[in-house]
Amino acid sequence: MEIGLDMMGGDYAPVEAVRGVKLFLDSQTSGVRLTLIGDLKQLSSLLQGSGIDSSRYTVIPSTEVIEMQEHPTRAMKEKPGSSISIGFQLLQQNKIEAFISAGNTGAMMVGSLFTIKSIPGIHRPTISTLIPKEQGRRGLLLDVGINADCKPENLLQFAILGSLYAKHILKVDKPRVALLNIGEEEGKGNLLTQAAYPLLKNCPQIHFTGNIEGRDIFIDKADVMVCEGFTGNIVLKMAESFYEITQKRQIKDEYLAEFNFEQYGGTPVLGVEKPVIIGHGISKGLAFCRMIELACRIIDNRLLDRIRESFLEQTR
């Protein structure tokens, strides 16, 4: 298994990316090899000093970096020598089996959608986040920002994608899928959720349990929580800020510590043909390690095949 990692993406790259590589390689002895894409000079010195066995990775040099604030489409076009552009080329050419970056999210989406492309039948690939539940389980919330305007059919596809991810990667048996809404009863909500409800209810591929409200997000009522990306992004950023507040105010609590989103690593782009994982800009060593682990889990569990099969049935 060959996993590609952008060593230049994120606020603390490449130092923390190298730490993540070491954390990962130290923790497992299987046949996973890494393709590390980044500035040759910086990486050579960091890797040599790290004590990582050099037979476990290959360095592919990049000459440019797409900065966090750059316009994604333009940057991808104008910087073919950037670590993100090279990563997608390697993925497209099957030289790596998954690609991971904590860099410019927009550029990662452009690469996912235009270099890798959607799985047939999927209209809008999506990104998600894990939400800690007070009872100890975790719920998957999607979409969290890529699809700001959605049609009911998009929410249905997010539900199926989230359900497959929860089942095969999070190992939740028969994941409970809920629609994030205002009001609990069928018929409540805005035009979008009112129209999405019957689609979810009548879909045999998921176990739909109805609406949940804002107050239920942190309660173990659902394993997969579906919404459009506008609401999802606001919920995610609000939850992150809540964690920051508790940290700043030095509140020590086992459950609130779970809101440290770093430990979740990154989010896969669900619905594209190959495994792509996007990390948070503030990713440190642990987050990079978690993302590599996630990539392995996605490949080991054949998630992409399962998604393809599921949507093949749908399009028949």
Place this chain on the structure above:
Amino acid sequence: MEIGLDMMGGDYAPVEAVRGVKLFLDSQTSGVRLTLIGDLKQLSSLLQGSGIDSSRYTVIPSTEVIEMQEHPTRAMKEKPGSSISIGFQLLQQNKIEAFISAGNTGAMMVGSLFTIKSIPGIHRPTISTLIPKEQGRRGLLLDVGINADCKPENLLQFAILGSLYAKHILKVDKPRVALLNIGEEEGKGNLLTQAAYPLLKNCPQIHFTGNIEGRDIFIDKADVMVCEGFTGNIVLKMAESFYEITQKRQIKDEYLAEFNFEQYGGTPVLGVEKPVIIGHGISKGLAFCRMIELACRIIDNRLLDRIRESFLEQTR
């Protein structure tokens, strides 16, 4: 000044409503009189036992109660003898100057919209909530659930209404108005916020400061935060659930204690011809007292006249 209060609304009525009346009347000696609408038998015994000076209130008997889960339009039609129906009749007939209830929110909206009606020029009345900011100030978030689907023009009107409320009731000089969005720059967001941004930017009646994100909701970046009611409702209920989690986990913190929404009392229905205040179903004595105080402040500061003047200018 004569303020009408539904004594039968909310989970702890009428006991806590009577407590709120006592709290309010004990705390001030001005000429405010209360019209208490409710079951005569229950109220008589509670009021007699409370030690409240009976010259400061009038009891208007009601014979029915609209329960929390009833269908609002149907209930308002079928229960003319209910405390909420009677309250709106008294308000319409100028027998009271404001009406307050912690009862069925939908019925309160039906009464506001169909008995009291919107101020000319206002397309969609709105409800709001106060959000505590870590720096000590409070921000107004609106809409929080009445208007699940909005047009850009609705968001503009919420901004104007929120701005007038912040200025005249919360006494914020030149309130900063922000659009709740995903992404900070102009052009970011969904179709609605993309279209609303220039309207807000070009409106001379407000001081628009741009977009804020989910992470900024608890930060003192804006005095008025505008969104459609779907997102606003989810943000409000999520914030309430944060508070519940911290309470349940016995976390003591000065700022997090501010999330106790009871102390804010209730929300005025902004944009209708007379002062209407809706309380939370879980309102206790303090919340009822705060709602009566808020009604007095709305009348003292001539908020409704100021809204009428502002929208008269707009419609000219």
